[in-house]
Amino acid sequence: xxxxxxxxxxxxxxxxxxxxxxxxxxxxxxxxxxxxxxxxxxxxxxxxxxxxxxxxxxxxxxxxxxxxxxxxxxxxxxxxxxxxxxxxxxxxxxxxxxxxxxxxxxxxxxxxxxxxxxxxxxxxxxxxxxxxxxxxxxxxxxxxxxxxxxxxxxxxxxxxxxxxxxxxxxxxxxxxxxxxx
Amino acid sequence: xxxxxxxxxxxxxxxxxxxxxxxxxxxxxxxxxxxxxxxxxxxxxxxxxxxxxxxxxxxxxxxxxxxxxxxxxxxxxxxxxxxxxxxxxxxxxxxxxxxxxxxxxxxxxxxxxxxxxxxxxxxxxxxxxxxxxxxxxxxxxxxxxxxxxxxxxxxxxxxxxxxxxxxxxxxxxxxxxxxxx
Numbered sequence: 249x250x251x252x253x254x255x256x257x258x259x260x261x262x263x264x265x266x267x268x269x270x271x272x273x274x275x276x277x278x279x280x281x282x283x284x285x286x287x288x289x290x291x292x293x294x295x296x297x298x299x300x301x302x303x304x305x306x307x308x309x310x311x312x313x314x315x316x317x318x319x320x321x322x323x324x325x326x327x328x329x330x331x332x333x334x335x336x337x338x339x340x341x342x343x344x345x346x347x348x349x350x351x352x353x354x355x356x357x358x359x360x361x362x363x364x365x366x367x368x369x370x371x372x373x374x375x376x377x378x379x380x381x382x383x384x385x386x387x388x389x390x391x392x393x394x395x396x397x398x399x400x401x402x403x404x405x406x407x408x409x410x411x412x413x414x415x416x417x418x419x420x421x422x423x424x425x426x427x428x429x
Numbered sequence: 430x431x432x433x434x435x436x437x438x439x440x441x442x443x444x445x446x447x448x449x450x451x452x453x454x455x456x457x458x459x460x461x462x463x464x465x466x467x468x469x470x471x472x473x474x475x476x477x478x479x480x481x482x483x484x485x486x487x488x489x490x491x492x493x494x495x496x497x498x499x500x501x502x503x504x505x506x507x508x509x510x511x512x513x514x515x516x517x518x519x520x521x522x523x524x525x526x527x528x529x530x531x532x533x534x535x536x537x538x539x540x541x542x543x544x545x546x547x548x549x550x551x552x553x554x555x556x557x558x559x560x561x562x563x564x565x566x567x568x569x570x571x572x573x574x575x576x577x578x579x580x581x582x583x584x585x586x587x588x589x590x591x592x593x594x595x596x597x598x599x600x601x602x603x604x605x606x607x608x609x610x
Contacts, residue, residue: 270447270468277470284469287451289458290489308471406587 251306253389254316257381258299258331259323264378267404269300271382272391275400276304279392284309297327304391319389321381322347323363332356340388359388359425366419376416379405383420394421432487434570437498438562439480439508445559446504448585450481452563453572456581457485460573465490478508485572500570502562503528504544513537521569540569540606547600557597560586564601575602 255272259265266287273283287300301317303309320335321342322328328347335341341356343349344363361384367377379401386397398417405413436453440446447468454464468481482498484490501516502523503509509528516522522537524530525544542565548558560582567578579598586594 266451273468273470277472280472282469282471284467286465286467287454288463288465288490289454290463291458291461309469 250318250389253302253304253318253391255302255304255385255389256299256317256320256331257301257323257385258297258321258327260296260326261298263323264375265298265323265381266300268378268382268385269302271379271397271400271404272302272385273304274404275386275392275397276302278400279396281306281391282309297324297330299327299331319385321385323377323381328353342384342388361423361425363420363423366423367416370419371412371416373412373416376412379413379416380420380423383417384423385420387421431499431570434483434485434500434572435496435498436483436485436500436502436566436570437480437512438482438502438504438566439478439512440504441477441507442479444504445556446479446562447481449559449563449566450483452560452578452581452585453483453566454485455585456567456573456578457483459581460577462487462572463490478505478511480508480512500566502566504558504562509534523565523569542604542606544601544604547604548597551600552593552597554593554597557593560594560597561601561604564598565604566601568602 257265257268269285273285276283282305284303316336319340320332322332323344325347328343328350332341332350332353337355339356341353342359342361345360346364363380364377367380368374398414401413401417402410438446438449450466454466457464463486465484497517500521501513503513504525506528509524509531513522513531513534518536520537522534523540523542526541527545544561545558548561549555579595582594582598583591
């Protein structure tokens with residue numbers, strides 16, 4: 249992986265983007281790296297777009313807020329319209345297939361992945377979309393091994409849902425982009 | 430509550446301090462405030478002390494990292510030894526009853542509360558210590574109403590555990606400090 253990665257995951261409340269962001273941070277630490285994980289909320293966040301951010305580094309992190317993300321994922325149109333803006337040209341942008349690329353998105357390294365559909369139809373539970381997303385992110389960014397990632401997921405999800413979440417993680421790894429450039 | 434509060438919760442992995450910190454941030458937002466929530470991890474965090482931080486403000490927050498906390502809670506001795514240091518004299522410090530005050534702690538506004546014992550014996554489940562802690566923190570800091578806090582807890586805990594967590598929250602409100610100064 250890169251020496252330092254700044255990862256933003258955006259969606260709407262209830263999609264589990266905070267947990268996805270925490271899992272990436274913990275998986276990174278479990279493979280010997282440093283990480284910080286942050287979310288900011290305002291009254292406008294109620295029912296609207298929300299985001300969670302993870303910084304992962306080979307070195308100690310002194311400033312924990314994302315300045316310029318290398319990677320942004322948006323699971324909803326609102327989130328894409330709000331958080332995919334003013335990014336450097338080489339930013340990796342992953343959109344759920346149901347999201348239309350916002351203006352200017354063609355400048356980025358764009359992937360469109362059927363995250364929500366995979367969770368609902370292939371895994372069989374819409375609530376696993378965040379774990380599908382975690383799988384897809386690690387496949388692209390190579391933060392840690394699949395085994396390390398699964399170990400972290402297993403420790404973070406409710407007891408009794410381990411198998412379902414393993415399925416979600418695998419489905420996330422196996423998704424094909426419809427629109428990779 | 431105060432105009433701006435910087436709240437640090439420290440413990441060990443598995444005690445749910447991140448969830449406690451997230452719940453405080455979300456409860457604050459649900460009552461119309463701004464909040465950020467952060468954790469930093471390093472390889473040294475594995476199995477050791479960990480902390481999660483929440484900033485709550487009446488106004489938009491431009492710098493999301495805690496600079497000087499107003500409030501620090503430590504659930505374990507390691508966490509207290511590591512994170513209760515160099516604080517301003519008027520910092521509110523809450524220690525679990527099983528934790529010895531670290532050197533210099535007498536300078537602070539110290540509370541010792543039986544958080545872990547209350548979760549284990551009164552609520553009947555050690556894993557609810559983080560929710561007991563959330564109740565205790567809100568009673569001291571008055572971030573939002575009990576009803577708003579419970580609503581947030583209910584949305585964040587696994588389905589089927591709502592009643593247990595309500596009991597934990599109430600027990601957190603009702604705890605008496607052994608050592609309030």
